[in-house]
Amino acid sequence: MTSPLSGAKKFGLPTPPTGWPIGAYPTYAEAQRAVDYLSDQQFPVQDVTIVGVDLMQVERVTGRLNWPRVIGGAVVTGAWIGVFIGLLIGIFTGQLLEPLVTGIFFGVLFWVVMQAVQYAASRGQRDFQSTMQLVAGRYDVLCNPANAERGRDLLARLAEGH
Structure with a gap:
């Protein structure tokens, strides 16, 4: 009998990392350099x-x-979406100017209305913009046990500056 997760690798399901630690670094850039x-x-x-x-x-x-920031951002985003849709329609219809102008107009209109409704519904609960990142406190470099000792030795030489 097989486990329901026996095909995890085949389907790209998350699996825990394996191997022995051969280095630990405070930033991803340093781990990548190693x-x-x-x-x-x-x-x-x-x-x-x-x-x-x-x-x-x-x-x-x-x-x-x-x-002003909500409406301004919505105008810019809506215009870009309208340009994309207008050009796409223009390619298939053989006309360019009319679908482009129509796409920009309706893209801006739709995006401004959508963003205004969303911002008004928040009622000042989130009056700031932000970006989200997933970061780690440290980055470990793991290696297959068969090569871990050699990897550790090489990384020690790197740390010494050789």
């Missing part, structure tokens, strides 16, 4: 995994949200 160094040393990097540990969701506030 793996790049291993690759430069002809190390079998297909046996290596970078794992983010102590994950945090970070929301960085980018500015205050108000009516």
Whole structure:
């Protein structure tokens, strides 16, 4: 009898990382540099995994949200969507100007109404813009046990500056 998750790799389902730790780094860039160094040393990097540990969701506030900013952003976004749809229709109809102008007009109208309703419904509960990121407290480099000792030795040489 097989497990219902026996096909996890085949279907790309998440699986926990395996391997022995050969390095730990405070930033992803440093972990990436370490793996790049291993690759430069002809190390079998297909046996290596970078794992983010102590994950945090970070929301960085980018500015205050108000009516002019909501409407202005909606106009720009709606215009871009309208340009895309107008050009798409123009390609299939053989005309360009009329579908483009119509697409921009209705794109802006639709997007402004949609964003205005959404902002008004929030009733000031979220008067700021932000971006979200998933970051790790540290990044571990794991390796297949068969090559872990060699990988650890190479990364120690990197740390020493060789």
